[in-house]
Amino acid sequence: MTVDDVRTVHAVGGGVEVVRYERAKIWVVEHGPSHGIPMRRVTVQEAANEAAKILVKGGKIRFGTPGGTKFDELCRRFVK
Numbered sequence: 001m002t003v004d005d006v007r008t009v010h011a012v013g014g015g016v017e018v019v020r021y022e023r024a025k026i027w028v029v030e031h032g033p034s035h036g037i038p039m040r041r042v043t044v045q046e047a048a049n050e051a052a053k054i055l056v057k058g059g060k061i062r063f064g065t066p067g068g069t070k071f072d073e074l075c076r077r078f079v080k
Contacts, residue, residue: 013059
């Protein structure tokens, strides 16, 4: 990632963030530094699945975040 990438967090919880880097147009799952797990590039479907795991553990999905239309659509099935 470059410094110029716009980093948008779409889901967060338990030290895990689902992030979209706008300029690179990629989805990434990032774990906090204490986890010792490198960030992982994922598809939008995989990002939604990770968001569901975050939600189950008490985290939050940030609906309506710029660049997340498809992500929001996929995640709505997890929220009632």
